[in-house]
Amino acid sequence: MRVTVVGTGHVGLVTCASLAALGHEVVGTDADGEKIAQLQRGLSPFFEPGLDELVREGVASGRLNFTSEMAEAVPGAEVIFISVGTPPKVDGEANLIAVESVAREVARHATVEGVLVEKSTVPAGTGARLRRAMRHESGAHLLEVASNPEFLSEGTAVRDAMEPQRILVGADSERAFQAMRRLYAPLVERGTPLIETDVETAELAKYVCNAFLALKVSFINAVARVCERTGADVVDVADVMGADPRIGRSFLNAGLGFGGSCFPKDVRAFQRLVGRLGYEFPLLDEVVRVNEESLEATLEKVREALWNVEGKRVAVLGLSYKPGTDDVRFSPAMVLVQRLLSEGATVVAYDPHALSNAKAEVPEIEVATDPYDAAEGAHCLVICTEWDEFHRLDVERIARAMAHPLIVDGRNVLDPAVVGAAGLSYFPTGRPMVVR
Numbered sequence: 461m462r463v464t465v466v467g468t469g470h471v472g473l474v475t476c477a478s479l480a481a482l483g484h485e486v487v488g489t490d491a492d493g494e495k496i497a498q499l500q501r502g503l504s505p506f507f508e509p510g511l512d513e514l515v516r517e518g519v520a521s522g523r524l525n526f527t528s529e530m531a532e533a534v535p536g537a538e539v540i541f542i543s544v545g546t547p548p549k550v551d552g553e554a555n556l557i558a559v560e561s562v563a564r565e566v567a568r569h570a571t572v573e574g575v576l577v578e579k580s581t582v583p584a585g586t587g588a589r590l591r592r593a594m595r596h597e598s599g600a601h602l603l604e605v606a607s608n609p610e611f612l613s614e615g616t617a618v619r620d621a622m623e624p625q626r627i628l629v630g631a632d633s634e635r636a637f638q639a640m641r642r643l644y645a646p647l648v649e650r651g652t653p654l655i656e657t658d659v660e661t662a663e664l665a666k667y668v669c670n671a672f673l674a675l676k677v678s679f680i681n682a683v684a685r686v687c688e689r690t691g692a693d694v695v696d697v698a699d700v701m702g703a704d705p706r707i708g709r710s711f712l713n714a715g716l717g718f719g720g721s722c723f724p725k726d727v728r729a730f731q732r733l734v735g736r737l738g739y740e741f742p743l744l745d746e747v748v749r750v751n752e753e754s755l756e757a758t759l760e761k762v763r764e765a766l767w768n769v770e771g772k773r774v775a776v777l778g779l780s781y782k783p784g785t786d787d788v789r790f791s792p793a794m795v796l797v798q799r800l801l802s803e804g805a806t807v808v809a810y811d812p813h814a815l816s817n818a819k820a821e822v823p824e825i826e827v828a829t830d831p832y833d834a835a836e837g838a839h840c841l842v843i844c845t846e847w848d849e850f851h852r853l854d855v856e857r858i859a860r861a862m863a864h865p866l867i868v869d870g871r872n873v874l875d876p877a878v879v880g881a882a883g884l885s886y887f888p889t890g891r892p893m894v895v896r
């Protein structure tokens with residue numbers, strides 16, 4: 461099929477590259493001309509495992525093309541995805557200006573019967589608004605509207621797109637469903653379930669999935685606070701919970717809270733949406749409150765360890781909001797760093813991929829070449845992101861490098877017995893601490 465993807469951010473670009481890999485002819489378009497020039501050379505503008513190869517292969521096969529001109533990208537397209545940003549407004553509601561203006565422009569340039577598909581996460585009711593927004597444009601009569609929310613996670617986005625657990629399509633017409641069934645036929649033939657709903661249900665289901673996963677994270681983080689007060693071990697508790705398939709072990713890792721460009725934004729937007737609909741859903745407020753408390757609890761351990769934060773040197777391992785990505789947007793690690801800096805500490809950080817993005821956001825961060833370099837002369841070391849390599853840290857070497865051998869583990873990466881044996885004091889999350 462001829463497919464156009466408007467917006468080549470994380471979601472848009474993975475969508476482009478994976479659909480080209482499934483055999484479709486895909487044109488990606490973006491207002492950022494520099495990014496497009498880079499993509500035309502087959503280079504992905506951000507780090508995402510496997511994406512570079514997929515983009516390169518797509519461009520080399522001729523099935524994946526990029527242009528900054530909507531007038532080139534849209535004509536002839538049977539499926540047009542909108543995957544532009546929906547950043548939060550001050551009040552938390554999703555800002556849909558870009559979505560609206562893209563829809564209008566697409567409708568102006570449409571030349572064949574096609575489906576305009578919401579890929580960006582948008583509040584329930586957006587589909588109906590898009591139809592209204594487009595109605596005065598020349599090609600509007602050619603376009604059906606559908607919702608096809610993405611369930612990609614950064615760090616595993618390529619696998620999530622090529623081997624999804626489910627595909628969700630919301631539409632109100634058989635023509636739209638048929639087009640989407642043809643688009644995803646290669647995946648459905650391999651056994652991926654395709655769930656069909658109306659547009660509003662698909663839009664809502666996307667928010668609900670993210671809000672529920674965020675709820676799981678906040679639940680276990682609240683349990684971690686209880687464990688810290690009783691001496692129980694939250695990792696064992698999560699394992700016990702996870703052994704019950706009705707609960708599941710995933711998203712029960714306690715730590716300094718959830719971040720990134722999806723959960724915080726989507727939970728807030730969902731709160732706004734239900735509020736506007738006149739429903740009270742205080743559980744969502746609690747998810748946010750516990751998340752903030754989780755960061756605070758980690759900070760408090762650093763304060764407790766350092767006594768006075770001012771003038772101390774703090775090593776931070778991990779700055780991205782989770783492993784497998786260089787993304788530092790709404791990263792709890794970055795909030796922690798900023799708080800420590802504002803309290804007068806010097807922060808020296810190491811991250812395998814996110815250092816340059818972090819430095820661009822907070823220039824005061826001192827950059828280290830590896831964890832041991834970061835630990836040199838530090839009064840406290842905080843683990844903020846559970847990168848694989850941190851599981852294999854030589855804690856004895858860390859202990860020798862530090863001014864005070866003391867680790868706050870905001871992601872429960874280390875084995876308490878090993879850290880204790882190396883002579884360090886250790887403050888994990890929701891697990892018994894080791895004090896030297």
Ligand code: UGA
Binds near residue numbers: 611710714
């Ligand atoms: C999330 C969803 O998992 C995807 O299904 C969805 O498509 C995506 O948002 C989106 O809406 O675009 P993502 O934000 O990439 O994906 O990352 P997650 O793996 O979900 O992690 C989110 C945050 O929760 C991270 O900060 C992570 O560290 C934290 N988390 C996750 C925990 O603190 N504990 C856990 O057990 C799991």
